[in-house]
Amino acid sequence: MTVxxxxxxxxxxxxxxxxxxxxDGTIRAADIGKIKAADDAPGLAVYDPGFVNTASCRSSxxxxxxxxxxxxxxxxxxxxxxxxxxxxxxxxxxxHGELPSREEFETWVHEITxxxxxxxxxxxxxxxxxxxxxxxxxxxxxxxxxxxxxxxxRNIAEADNRHLQVxxxxxxxxxxxxxxxxxxxxxxxxxxxxxxxxxxxxxxxxFKMSEPKYVADERIxxxxxxxxxxxxxxxxNASANAVRSVGSTQVDPYxxxxxxxxxxxxxxxxxxxxxxxxxxxxxxSVDNIPAFIEGVKNGNxxxxxFGHRVYKNYDPRAKIIKKACDDVFEVTGVNPLLRVAQELxxxxxxxxxxxxxxxxxxxxxxxxLIYEALQFPPEMFTVLFAIGRTxxxxxxxxxxxxxxxxxxxxxKQIYTGDRGLTxxxxxxxxx
Ligand code: CMC
Numbered sequence: 001m002t003v004x005x006x007x008x009x010x011x012x013x014x015x016x017x018x019x020x021x022x023x024d025g026t027i028r029a030a031d032i033g034k035i036k037a038a039d040d041a042p043g044l045a046v047y048d049p050g051f052v053n054t055a056s057c058r059s060s061x062x063x064x065x066x067x068x069x070x071x072x073x074x075x076x077x078x079x080x081x082x083x084x085x086x087x088x089x090x091x092x093x094x095x096h097g098e099l100p101s102r103e104e105f106e107t108w109v110h111e112i113t114x115x116x117x118x119x120x121x122x123x124x125x126x127x128x129x130x131x132x133x134x135x136x137x138x139x140x141x142x143x144x145x146x147x148x149x150x151x152x153x154r155n156i157a158e159a160d161n162r163h164l165q166v167x168x169x170x171x172x173x174x175x176x177x178x179x180x181x182x183x184x185x186x187x188x189x190x191x192x193x194x195x196x197x198x199x200x201x202x203x204x205x206x207f208k209m210s211e212p213k214y215v216a217d218e219r220i221x222x223x224x225x226x227x228x229x230x231x232x233x234x235x236x237n238a239s240a241n242a243v244r245s246v247g248s249t250q251v252d253p254y255x256x257x258x259x260x261x262x263x264x265x266x267x268x269x270x271x272x273x274x275x276x277x278x279x280x281x282x283x284x285s286v287d288n289i290p291a292f293i294e295g296v297k298n299g300n301x302x303x304x305x306f307g308h309r310v311y312k313n314y315d316p317r318a319k320i321i322k323k324a325c326d327d328v329f330e331v332t333g334v335n336p337l338l339r340v341a342q343e344l345x346x347x348x349x350x351x352x353x354x355x356x357x358x359x360x361x362x363x364x365x366x367x368x369l370i371y372e373a374l375q376f377p378p379e380m381f382t383v384l385f386a387i388g389r390t391x392x393x394x395x396x397x398x399x400x401x402x403x404x405x406x407x408x409x410x411x412k413q414i415y416t417g418d419r420g421l422t423x424x425x426x427x428x429x430x431x
Contacts, residue, residue: 011044013037026055045412051236052309057244057403061094061395062235066310071317073233074098082320087228088112088198091170091391094233095398109198115171116192116201119149123189126179135180135383136265142176143169144258153252156401165253166394173390174198177383178205184379190214199225202387207375220374223328224384227367230317231385233392235310239263239270243393244400245409253397260393261386267304270364270389273381276305277368280337280344289344297353305365306348312358321366332373341369 005022009032020031033043048054063072071078074093081090092100092108100108122142129138146168147153153165179189182205190205193213200221208214234240242263247256264270283292296303308315329335345361348354371381400406 009035011035011037024058029054045414047414051241056236056241056409057400057406059235059396059399060097061392061399062233064235064310066308066312069311069313069316071234078230078316079320082226082229085229086197087225087232087388090229090232094391094395095166111167112171112198113194113201115168116175116194118146118172118175122146122149122176123179126176126183126189129183131184131186133180133183134379135177135184136261136271136379136386138180138183139173139176139383139386140258140261140265142180143173143254143261145254146172147252147254150252150254153254156250156252162253162398162401166398169253169257169394170390173387174202175205177380177387178202180383181206181376181380184377197221197225199228217331219327219331223324223370224374226324227321227370227384228388230320230363231388231392233389233395236396237269238266239389240393240396243397247397247400248406248409253394256397257390257393260389264386264389265382270382270385272304272362272364273368273371273385274378276364277337277372277378277381279304280340280368283340283344286340286343289340289347292344293347293351297351303344303348303354303359305368306354306361307357307359308362311360311362314360315362317363318361318365321363321370325366325370328370328373335369335373337372338369341366 003021003023007020007022007027009018009020010016011018014037016035018031018035020027029046032046035044036042046054061074063075064070073081073090074097076093076099081093085093088109089100089105091112092105096104122145125145126138126142129141150165150168152161155161175192182189187209190208193201193204193208196204200216203216203221203224204214207216236244239260243256243260246259247253267275283289293303295301325335325338329338345365348359353359367385368378368381371384372378376384
């Protein structure tokens with residue numbers, strides 16, 4: 001690679017100048033490490049809590065321009081995919097890097113459909129969770145446990161084997177997600193119906209009772225499928241980073257994806273959709289919004305569903321979700337909290353605090369309203385996010401396994417503790 005751009009760094013401690021190559025708008029942290037105050041001194045390091053300005057990989061999966069509000073999977077704008085594609089096609093695109101031919105798509109759908117069942121023993125241990133277990137905890141644990149059912153998954157060096165695990169994970173995620181929902185409701189778990197589409201089958205496993213076949217309203221199927229598409233990937237977010245970080249140890253993909261689910265569970269990440277709904281319920285009516293906003297501005301709490309590390313403009317996914325609300329509410333009736341959300345958005349977008357910090361609604365601001373209208377309790381919202389995000393996690397994981405530049409993820413630290421203390425045994429210290 002010919003490097004034509006560089007950065008000259010002068011170390012004022014020594015007067016030495018260093019030429020640091022600039023490649024793809026980045027400098028190599030290893031090049032910074034060559035800067036030393038003395039030959040035997042440690043190299044200079046970069047301090048970046050939360051990786052705010054550190055690229056951890058090269059990736060061709062997802063492109064985001066946060067200033068312009070652009071999101072593309074493998075180069076295709078999210079708006080076009082949400083409008084005209086479907087979740088399994090998008091999953092194929094993310095995992096394989098290009099759109100499928102008709103034959104490739106049919107094979108892919110067949111493969112995913114025929115891996116939706118899980119081993120009966122998985123059902124057995126899921127039944128062992130407490131009656132009020134959070135479905136995200138159940139999902140994380142059961143996906144992690146799947147590594148014990150598929151020990152072959154440890155063979156990550158072989159392409160066919162990786163593909164099989166990818167198919168299993170995308171296929172079984174809705175089954176486990178639906179069962180974690182049924183568990184909380186004390187209802188029997190419903191087996192997959194492989195005559196149905198991916199999303200229609202998920203709805204059947206969630207809501208089927210004694211009827212021989214569960215037929216979901218097509219508009220609901222389409223809306224949920226669109227939500228899955230919108231959540232399918234988002235480049236190096238906290239959960240993708242967790243998947244990659246754990247995956248860098250060369251562990252099996254179930255363990256890596258379980259780590260991703262753990263990261264997603266948090267209220268600053270995927271758990272925000274659950275937090276948004278609880279917040280809207282607490283605000284309750286439009287009259288209470290000004291007092292709530294004052295509390296946020298005074299630092300008492302955050303306006304959940306607002307703000308993003310990357311988007312400093314309207315999150316393009318939030319725009320699409322806002323539209324999907326209308327389709328769902330046509331079937332379910334309008335969620336009364338919609339008015340609170342709309343008014344909150346309006347006030348926040350005009351308020352100096354939010355404007356100056358460039359805080360806009362993110363993907364989680366409106367999604368919870370749809371989920372609630374579809375009869376999901378708030379604890380289930382992040383499970384829906386996890387099902388949508390699975391192809392993205394796997395695309396990131398596959399990319400990692402093929403990337404020769406990747407190493408085990410192991411950040412540096414700035415040590416701030418004591419050194420060289422002399423240990424005094426307990427009986428002497430306590431004497
Ligand atoms: N409400 C009020 N103030 C906020 C908010 C918010 N939602 N988000 C950021 N700020 C303020 C923050 O207090 C800080 O102000 P100051 O400069 O005065 O200290 C400034 O904006 C910058 O915030 P930050 O925390 O440094 O930004 P970040 O990039 O580290 O955090 C974020 C991004 C998404 C964690 C944050 O905006 C947030 O906590 N939002 C609410 C939770 C949420 O909706 N999360 C979902 C994110 S999108 C989907 C996903 O990733 O799962």
